Amino acid sequence: MNKEMILEKQKQAVEILKEKDIEMWMIFVRESGNINDPMMDMLVGTNCTWQSAFIITKAGQTIAIVGSLEIANMKLVGTFQRIEGYLKHVKDKLLEVLDEFKPNKIAINFSRNSTLADGLTHGMYLELMEHLDKTPYKERLISSEEIVAALRGRKSDKEIQIMKEAITETLKIFDQVTEYLKPGISEKEVAQFVHKIVEEKGFGLAWDKDYCPSVFTGPDTAGAHAGPTDKKIEPGHVINMDFGIKYKGYCSDIQRTWYVLKPGEVKAPDVVQRGFDVIKDSITQSAAAIKPGKQGCEIDDIARGYIVNSGYEEYPHALGHQLGRVAHDGGALLSPRWERYGNLPYLPLEENQVFTIEPRLTIDGYGIATIEEEVVITKDGCEFITPRQEQLYLVKS
Amino acid sequence: MNKEMILEKQKQAVEILKEKDIEMWMIFVRESGNINDPMMDMLVGTNCTWQSAFIITKAGQTIAIVGSLEIANMKLVGTFQRIEGYLKHVKDKLLEVLDEFKPNKIAINFSRNSTLADGLTHGMYLELMEHLDKTPYKERLISSEEIVAALRGRKSDKEIQIMKEAITETLKIFDQVTEYLKPGISEKEVAQFVHKIVEEKGFGLAWDKDYCPSVFTGPDTAGAHAGPTDKKIEPGHVINMDFGIKYKGYCSDIQRTWYVLKPGEVKAPDVVQRGFDVIKDSITQSAAAIKPGKQGCEIDDIARGYIVNSGYEEYPHALGHQLGRVAHDGGALLSPRWERYGNLPYLPLEENQVFTIEPRLTIDGYGIATIEEEVVITKDGCEFITPRQEQLYLVKS
Numbered sequence: 001m002n003k004e005m006i007l008e009k010q011k012q013a014v015e016i017l018k019e020k021d022i023e024m025w026m027i028f029v030r031e032s033g034n035i036n037d038p039m040m041d042m043l044v045g046t047n048c049t050w051q052s053a054f055i056i057t058k059a060g061q062t063i064a065i066v067g068s069l070e071i072a073n074m075k076l077v078g079t080f081q082r083i084e085g086y087l088k089h090v091k092d093k094l095l096e097v098l099d100e101f102k103p104n105k106i107a108i109n110f111s112r113n114s115t116l117a118d119g120l121t122h123g124m125y126l127e128l129m130e131h132l133d134k135t136p137y138k139e140r141l142i143s144s145e146e147i148v149a150a151l152r153g154r155k156s157d158k159e160i161q162i163m164k165e166a167i168t169e170t171l172k173i174f175d176q177v178t179e180y181l182k183p184g185i186s187e188k189e190v191a192q193f194v195h196k197i198v199e200e201k202g203f204g205l206a207w208d209k210d211y212c213p214s215v216f217t218g219p220d221t222a223g224a225h226a227g228p229t230d231k232k233i234e235p236g237h238v239i240n241m242d243f244g245i246k247y248k249g250y251c252s253d254i255q256r257t258w259y260v261l262k263p264g265e266v267k268a269p270d271v272v273q274r275g276f277d278v279i280k281d282s283i284t285q286s287a288a289a290i291k292p293g294k295q296g297c298e299i300d301d302i303a304r305g306y307i308v309n310s311g312y313e314e315y316p317h318a319l320g321h322q323l324g325r326v327a328h329d330g331g332a333l334l335s336p337r338w339e340r341y342g343n344l345p346y347l348p349l350e351e352n353q354v355f356t357i358e359p360r361l362t363i364d365g366y367g368i369a370t371i372e373e374e375v376v377i378t379k380d381g382c383e384f385i386t387p388r389q390e391q392l393y394l395v396k397s
Numbered sequence: 398m399n400k401e402m403i404l405e406k407q408k409q410a411v412e413i414l415k416e417k418d419i420e421m422w423m424i425f426v427r428e429s430g431n432i433n434d435p436m437m438d439m440l441v442g443t444n445c446t447w448q449s450a451f452i453i454t455k456a457g458q459t460i461a462i463v464g465s466l467e468i469a470n471m472k473l474v475g476t477f478q479r480i481e482g483y484l485k486h487v488k489d490k491l492l493e494v495l496d497e498f499k500p501n502k503i504a505i506n507f508s509r510n511s512t513l514a515d516g517l518t519h520g521m522y523l524e525l526m527e528h529l530d531k532t533p534y535k536e537r538l539i540s541s542e543e544i545v546a547a548l549r550g551r552k553s554d555k556e557i558q559i560m561k562e563a564i565t566e567t568l569k570i571f572d573q574v575t576e577y578l579k580p581g582i583s584e585k586e587v588a589q590f591v592h593k594i595v596e597e598k599g600f601g602l603a604w605d606k607d608y609c610p611s612v613f614t615g616p617d618t619a620g621a622h623a624g625p626t627d628k629k630i631e632p633g634h635v636i637n638m639d640f641g642i643k644y645k646g647y648c649s650d651i652q653r654t655w656y657v658l659k660p661g662e663v664k665a666p667d668v669v670q671r672g673f674d675v676i677k678d679s680i681t682q683s684a685a686a687i688k689p690g691k692q693g694c695e696i697d698d699i700a701r702g703y704i705v706n707s708g709y710e711e712y713p714h715a716l717g718h719q720l721g722r723v724a725h726d727g728g729a730l731l732s733p734r735w736e737r738y739g740n741l742p743y744l745p746l747e748e749n750q751v752f753t754i755e756p757r758l759t760i761d762g763y764g765i766a767t768i769e770e771e772v773v774i775t776k777d778g779c780e781f782i783t784p785r786q787e788q789l790y791l792v793k794s
Contacts, residue, residue: 031512033605034435034723047605049725050737067737069713073608073623087713089736110519115428122507122522123515123540143520208430208444211470226470316466316484326431328446339486340447340464 005249006045006079008156010062013043016150017058017107024103025144027054028120028128037109037119039148041249042325046077051090051127054080057101065093091131098137106137111145113342114331116152118145149331152324153353159250159324160376160385163354166247167374167386170254173197173243181258181395183235187215187228190241198245206244206251206327213243217260218367235262235397238272238367244327251327253356254386255372258393268392275312275363276392279371282306282359283388286319286334287375290349290382296320296334297345303359304336312361318345320356323374329354353377354385402646403442403476405553407459410440413547414455414504421500422541424451425517425525434506434516436545438646439722443474448487448524451477454498462490488528495534503534508542510739511728513549515542546728549721550750556647556721557773557782560751563644564771564783567651570594570640578655578792580632584612584625587638595642603641603648603724610640614657615764632659632794635669635764641724648724650753651783652769655790665789672709672760673789676768679703679756680785683716683731684772687746687779693717693731694742700756701733709758715742717753720771726751750774751782 017025029037033047040047044054050067057063061081064074068085075083086093098106110125111117120128132138155163173194180193194213198205205212215228218237233239237260244253257276259268267273282303289302300319308314318341322330332347334355358372371389375382414422426434430444437444441451447464454460458478461471465482472480483490495503507522508514517525529535552560570591577590591610595602602609612625615634630636634657641650654673656665664670679700686699697716705711715738719727729744731752755769768786772779 031725034433034512034725035516036431036433038431046607070623076624076626077607086737087735091736112520112523114520115431115518118518118520119432120519121512121515122517122519123509123511125519125522126509210443210474226467227473229473328428328431338484339488340483 003045003078005158006043008158009042009151010056010079012154012156013056013147013151014058014060016147017056019150020146021058022105022107022142022147023058024101024105025056025107025147027109028052028124029054029109030124035119035121038116038326039109039119042152043079044077045079046073051124053090053094053097055097057103063097065090065097094131095135098135103137104140105142106140107144107147108141109144111143111148113344114145114148116326116329116331117143117148145331149347150350153322153330153332153350155324155352155354155376160352160354162248162250163252163323163374164385166245166250166252167254169201169203169247170243170245170252171387173245174241174254174256177241178258178393178395181233181239181260183233183260183397186230186232187217188230190215191228194243204246206246206253213241215239215241216368219365221368233260233395235260236366238275238363238369239395240368240370242370242372249325251323251325251329253323253327253372253374255358255370256389256393257369257371258395259366260395261397263397268394269366272363272366272369273392275361275366275369278307278310278312279359279361279369280388280390283357283371283373286359287357287373287382287384290355290375290377291380292349292351292377294349295346296332296349297337299334299349300336300345303357307359307361315360317360320358323354323356349377351377351379355382400442400475402555403440405555406439406548407453407476409551409553410453410544410548411455411457413544414453416547417543418455419502419504419539419544420455421498421502422453422504422544424506425449425521426451426506427521432516432518435513435723436506436516439549440476441474442476443470448521450487450491450494452494454500460494462487462494491528492532495532500534501537502539503537504541504544505538506541508540508545510741511542511545513723513726513728514540514545542728546744547747550719550727550729550747552721552749552751552773557749557751559645559647560649560720560771561782563642563647563649564651566598566600566644567640567642567649568784570642571638571651571653574638575655575790575792578630578636578657580630580657580794583627583629584614585627587612588625591640601643603643603650610638612636612638613765616762618765630657630792632657633763635672635760635766636792637765637767639767639769646722648720648722648726650720650724650769650771652755652767653786653790654766654768655792656763657792658794660794665791666763669760669763669766670789672758672763672766673768675704675707675709676756676758676766677785677787680754680768680770683756684754684770684779684781687752687772687774688777689746689748689774691746692743693729693746694734696731696746697733697742700754704756704758712757714757717755720751720753746774748774748776752779
């Protein structure tokens with residue numbers, strides 16, 4: 001992430017601290033190159049080796065406490081106003097800074113609900129508790145999950161612009177895949193074709209290379225979150241692909257569905273077309289209900305209910321997630337009220353959050369139909385930032 | 398990491414569980430693509446989205462408990478014998494497996510001392526405590542740090558072989574740099590030259606691109622753990638470079654020192670040569686003391702003492718660290734008894750651990766002299782696996 005965007009996000013963080021009346025936010029980490037705290041990239045822009053604290057205050061100060069050997073690097077990176085070094089033990093310097101500010105609340109990087117606010121390891125939590133022992137600060141720690149959800153969720157105009165560019169580039173690759181698909185090609189070959197283009201263009205992938213893209217052809221496929229196999233495309237298959245790139249630090253995440261015509265066919269069988277249409281309509285209906293203040297579970301209800309009422313099984317995942325610098329970003333989630341999602345289905349939606357909408361259904365004997373679009377929440381609704389898949393794509397045999 | 402090597406490390410893990418009489422080891426993670434547990438790559442070979450438990454038992458079973466949508470992927474990856482899926486909540490399935498084995502000790506992924514054993518976030522720790530509430534297992538949790546230290550530290554022949562190949566490839570790049578260096582070239586240009594070669598050869602970097610390589614020319618440089626700057630090489634500079642590649646999943650980490658001859662000079666000034674020799678001799682002396690059972694701090698004492706007694710300031714870091722799939726690997730550390738290193742300076746050294754030895758000193762008015770070599774610990778001593786830098790490299794003006 002470049003320095004200018006880091007400073008912009010820090011400024012936004014200060015506004016959020018004011019809004020929530022939290023005096024100090026501290027990211028406490030070590031060896032952040034090995035164990036990544038997801039906020040380091042957005043707010044610090046480099047890694048640290050020894051126990052380090054990256055502090056943002058409601059009054060707008062930014063203070064980094066790092067091992068003395070890393071002072072020079074922090075200065076070069078230039079994202080923190082004040083840099084404090086220590087040689088043997090972080091504790092004294094940390095307490096010195098806390099005593100200077102005497103914060104009544106310190107938001108730190110742990111959360112039961114949100115992975116992105118949960119970069120503090122348990123070992124580091126125990127270390128921090130010892131550093132703060134017999135100080136008043138121990139009792140003033142709170143989770144930073146609300147701050148992180150707001151900061152990652154509320155996209156600036158610049159962030160949304162980059163995400164739109166990422167979508168354009170991604171859909172160009174989908175178009176190339178449409179040209180490439182034909183019977184006899186395996187799922188793995190499709191993935192290799194995509195990887196080659198991504199490499200040539202110098203993009204990153206939005207998630208693990210092993211299943212970015214995921215490619216599924218025909219009935220009885222491995223299901224989402226699995227890698228492509230040696231299974232070959234055949235006439236009569238429904239094919240779907242889940243794919244996103246990392247572009248200027250931001251992710252896209254899109255799914256499209258194809259049907260492979262059998263000899264003599266000029267359109268997909270009705271049962272395939274119907275599956276596609278149900279997915280498309282479930283997206284239209286759920287998107288129409290999105291607006292600030294709604295809960296994600298209410299939106300998931302709509303698509304899930306429509307698909308089940310249309311006679312299909314419910315999808316075994318959330319309807320959609322936020323998207324940003326990582327593919328599963330932000331706090332609020334368009335998900336069912338399952339315990340595995342914690343409090344995320346209940347968080348109110350906010351303006352400028354970017355969500356995927358990605359229902360799924362099985363067309364028996366043909367394959368899986370999925371469409372994944374991206375929307376940005378507006379003042380009183382949402383807008384699609386992906387040009388929608390309106391038609392089932394047809395592949396000739 | 399390929400499947401064969403993962404299965405080899407799992408087998409080694411079972412031996413370590415037997416040796417330490419621990420019935421179960423569990424890595425508990427979620428969204429491991431965003432927050433990386435450093436053991437996932439070595440033992441699982443893929444990532445998970447929802448709360449997941451990766452279990453290895455003393456009896457040799459491997460069990461993965463994952464969100465149902467990720468069962469297919471775990472099967473494809475093929476590294477775990479038994480795969481259990483859940484739809485809404487991990488708790489029931491987790492307790493079912495624990496009740497089946499009734500382990501008297503469960504090592505989990507947290508540690509105050511070792512980052513590599515500390516992949517459990519505090520939020521996930523709180524989740525786990527709730528899952529285990531009112532069960533006997535809550536009281537049976539221990540840190541996996543001893544297992545992790547043994548497993549990552551004790552390298553197999555195959556691992557050492559790969560690490561030697563990585564060294565050979567790295568030193569070829571150092572040789573190209575020796576040819577390339579000349580007055581007028583900036584630290585950044587040297588780094589770009591190195592990056593170009595690394596990219597062409599398809600290697601990875603051993604740590605963050607921003608400071609891999611680190612390049613320092615002349616007096617008053619930014620110091621270790623900082624990125625290269627626009628500072629230009631001049632006659633009379635001591636130059637040093639810290640650089641490593643990631644090769645077949647394993648890291649190298651090497652430093653070399655050059656002197657830039659002034660017009661008319663045919664060798665370095667005595668004061669420069671002496672600084673280089675003190676560094677070289679401090680490596681020889683400390684390496685001579687390395688053997689299984691010694692503590693890292695005893696080894697650090699030797700080099701640190703020798704350098705200080707030779708009239709230089711002590712280096713503000715550890716003498717050396719373990720190396721493996723990450724650049725700072727394993728448990729035991731060749732470090733001083735500073736609190737920031739926790740218990741790592743006191744852990745006994747073991748056979749087949751690979752360590753760097755990397756003292757540093759400042760030659761006033763010229764620059765920093767550093768040499769970093771790699772050694773593997775043998776039954777009764779250690780062997781250098783880097784061909785040593787015996788001579789100060791000279792750059793002509």
